Amino acid sequence: MAKCRVCDREAWVKIPWANTWFCREHFIEYFERKVWRTFSKYVSRNHEKILFTVSGGKDSLALLYSLAPRLVREGYSVSVLFIDLGIRGYSEHARGIVKEHVESLGLELIVFDLKKEYGFTIDDLAFAVYNHLFNRPVCSLCGVIKRYIYNLVAYKRDYDLIVTGHNLNDTYGFIMSALTTGQVSELIKFKPYISGGEGFIAKAKPLFFNYEYENRLYTIAKDVKVILHPCPHAPREEHGLVSSYKKQLRILEKNHPGIGLMFVKNILRNVIEPLSKVVQEKRERKLVKCSICGMPASTDPCSFCRIKIKIDKIKTKSYTS
Amino acid sequence: MAKCRVCDREAWVKIPWANTWFCREHFIEYFERKVWRTFSKYVSRNHEKILFTVSGGKDSLALLYSLAPRLVREGYSVSVLFIDLGIRGYSEHARGIVKEHVESLGLELIVFDLKKEYGFTIDDLAFAVYNHLFNRPVCSLCGVIKRYIYNLVAYKRDYDLIVTGHNLNDTYGFIMSALTTGQVSELIKFKPYISGGEGFIAKAKPLFFNYEYENRLYTIAKDVKVILHPCPHAPREEHGLVSSYKKQLRILEKNHPGIGLMFVKNILRNVIEPLSKVVQEKRERKLVKCSICGMPASTDPCSFCRIKIKIDKIKTKSYTS
Numbered sequence: 001m002a003k004c005r006v007c008d009r010e011a012w013v014k015i016p017w018a019n020t021w022f023c024r025e026h027f028i029e030y031f032e033r034k035v036w037r038t039f040s041k042y043v044s045r046n047h048e049k050i051l052f053t054v055s056g057g058k059d060s061l062a063l064l065y066s067l068a069p070r071l072v073r074e075g076y077s078v079s080v081l082f083i084d085l086g087i088r089g090y091s092e093h094a095r096g097i098v099k100e101h102v103e104s105l106g107l108e109l110i111v112f113d114l115k116k117e118y119g120f121t122i123d124d125l126a127f128a129v130y131n132h133l134f135n136r137p138v139c140s141l142c143g144v145i146k147r148y149i150y151n152l153v154a155y156k157r158d159y160d161l162i163v164t165g166h167n168l169n170d171t172y173g174f175i176m177s178a179l180t181t182g183q184v185s186e187l188i189k190f191k192p193y194i195s196g197g198e199g200f201i202a203k204a205k206p207l208f209f210n211y212e213y214e215n216r217l218y219t220i221a222k223d224v225k226v227i228l229h230p231c232p233h234a235p236r237e238e239h240g241l242v243s244s245y246k247k248q249l250r251i252l253e254k255n256h257p258g259i260g261l262m263f264v265k266n267i268l269r270n271v272i273e274p275l276s277k278v279v280q281e282k283r284e285r286k287l288v289k290c291s292i293c294g295m296p297a298s299t300d301p302c303s304f305c306r307i308k309i310k311i312d313k314i315k316t317k318s319y320t321s
Numbered sequence: 322m323a324k325c326r327v328c329d330r331e332a333w334v335k336i337p338w339a340n341t342w343f344c345r346e347h348f349i350e351y352f353e354r355k356v357w358r359t360f361s362k363y364v365s366r367n368h369e370k371i372l373f374t375v376s377g378g379k380d381s382l383a384l385l386y387s388l389a390p391r392l393v394r395e396g397y398s399v400s401v402l403f404i405d406l407g408i409r410g411y412s413e414h415a416r417g418i419v420k421e422h423v424e425s426l427g428l429e430l431i432v433f434d435l436k437k438e439y440g441f442t443i444d445d446l447a448f449a450v451y452n453h454l455f456n457r458p459v460c461s462l463c464g465v466i467k468r469y470i471y472n473l474v475a476y477k478r479d480y481d482l483i484v485t486g487h488n489l490n491d492t493y494g495f496i497m498s499a500l501t502t503g504q505v506s507e508l509i510k511f512k513p514y515i516s517g518g519e520g521f522i523a524k525a526k527p528l529f530f531n532y533e534y535e536n537r538l539y540t541i542a543k544d545v546k547v548i549l550h551p552c553p554h555a556p557r558e559e560h561g562l563v564s565s566y567k568k569q570l571r572i573l574e575k576n577h578p579g580i581g582l583m584f585v586k587n588i589l590r591n592v593i594e595p596l597s598k599v600v601q602e603k604r605e606r607k608l609v610k611c612s613i614c615g616m617p618a619s620t621d622p623c624s625f626c627r628i629k630i631k632i633d634k635i636k637t638k639s640y641t642s
Contacts, residue, residue, distance in 0.1 A: 180580060182587030244576055248569050255565055259501060266503030271592055278595075
């Protein structure tokens with residue numbers, strides 16, 4: 001019988017790359033210490049008001065439970081943002097789960113209702129994509145919208161740090177894809193912390209070094225109810241580059257436990273950090289103000305407003321015709 | 322029936338990532354043009370005496386046939402170096418094949434006999450590794466020895482450029498492994514051309530952008546006999562990182578034809594070239610002269626002399642005991 005490394009009780013979980021076992025209690029302790037270490041190592045000390053973005057999935061809830069109480073104890077002001085994307089049979093459920101958790105943690109919940117605020121839903125977008133009215137997949141459009149709203153809400157309400165639950169597996173896929181296609185400006189975004197400025201609120205990813213199964217295990221260990229079924233708009237079988245690299249990582253980990261973690265740590269130090277110093281300077285010179293919403297962007301209108309203009313036109317047309 | 326893109330005759334081969342078919346004749350033309358393009362794009366114009374390193378395998382023979390005649394026509398002086406590693410049942414065969422090809426191309430052949438020059442063979446090394454007298458695999462030791470001899474022969478005989486047949490699949494594996502383990506000083510060696518200086522002869526890898534199957538196909542198209550069976554010291558099943566990444570590339574290519582080529586091109590431009598400028602400067606300051614052989618190295622004694630000292634001791638001991 002395998003034993004917990006800390007207390008010698010019967011083990012509950014194995015951390016393969018460290019060849020270490022933990023009981024449930026000490027796995028929780030290990031996980032929370034790891035998340036805190038990432039946060040305190042990478043995030044600037046100058047923040048006060050922190051906005052957690054929570055979807056109801058394993059990653060964002062693992063992040064909320066492992067980090068928010070500690071931040072409150074350390075004196076930070078912490079709130080939670082949930083975006084109701086208007087996905088039928090999914091968003092209401094997610095909203096209920098998130099509300100329950102945020103209340104039980106005694107935190108403030110901000111619900112941003114996409115339909116109420118902007119008059120459209122992700123279901124509307126999915127319908128338009130299905131009818132070839134956009135030439136990007138719905139997940140990509142949804143990503144633009146969510147990132148825009150995170151920043152907008154934080155900006156309008158004076159939060160100085162946004163934290164998101166990106167896990168290591170996603171990050172590995174994105175980094176490999178950006179390396180392969182040569183998108184250096186995308187590559188340098190994959191850091192545990194990006195400082196803010198010029199209307200962009202600083203962002204932290206405290207689960208940067210956490211495999212997705214660690215996050216899932218933490219929610220199990222803590223008995224945290226999460227949404228387990230995938231978003232109805234997610235493709236059944238993904239054929240993209242990011243998804244292929246994520247699949248490869250799962251296979252690689254079997255023979256080389258911890259390889260993804262090693263890759264992400266080393267690429268961050270040796271490639272992303274040196275490159276981002278050079279590219280960051282170039283980017284700052286190129287920022288413009290969106291003439292529609294007034295937020296800073298790299299194009300005018302900004303990516304969000306371009307999507308909104310298009311979906312508004314499509315909706316008007318379908319109502320009048 | 323698929324047709325050749327150039328002449329409309331029946332196709333002989335498909336280039337998957339370009340979705341293009343060629344007849345045998347035009348595949349040869351395509352291949353030779355590609356190799357020449359890599360050579361002329363990356364290699365400095367200042368070279369005159371070129372040394373091809375040829376093992377008898379598909380890569381080095383594809384390189385020799387596709388590039389050497391062109392270089393001779395362009396006025397370069399071209400010779401071929403074959404190292405007889407003293408591998409029983411393998412080296413004699415390779416030596417015969419290489420001799421035949423080099424003669425048929427009318428080039429000068431330099432045979433370097435490891436046993437005659439230094440008194441030991443790769444079989445001796447393999448025996449020592451098997452008996453745990455070295456803590457590195459024999460392939461790694463053999464690599465050190467070959468690179469040392471390439472440089473030594475070129476240096477002593479006034480060649481100013483060494484060309485080797487490294488293919489894209491190997492390069493992908495090595496780059497991914499170096500990225501993962503954070504070995505930046507290894508990473509920056511993976512370029513199609515490294516300029517020389519301070520006793521190091523310049524090196525070119527004109528097959529840097531060629532998949533190994535392209536090289537094999539070229540030797541088939543040209544009816545070039547190559548050694549097909551693997552070196553007897555190669556492990557039956559490889560478990561290393563480089564080998565895992567090479568396997569992954571084969572799988573990735575099925576869904577994303579040309580992905581390895583795209584990766585290598587972009588990582589070269591966006592990561593290796595910028596990084597090598599910074600790291601190169603540091604390295605130059607650290608060079609020393611090996612007190613045994615007098616060649617420049619990063620340690621004293623150099624890696625080659627350390628292997629030689631050790632194998633000499635082992636051999637003396639086993640003769641006297």
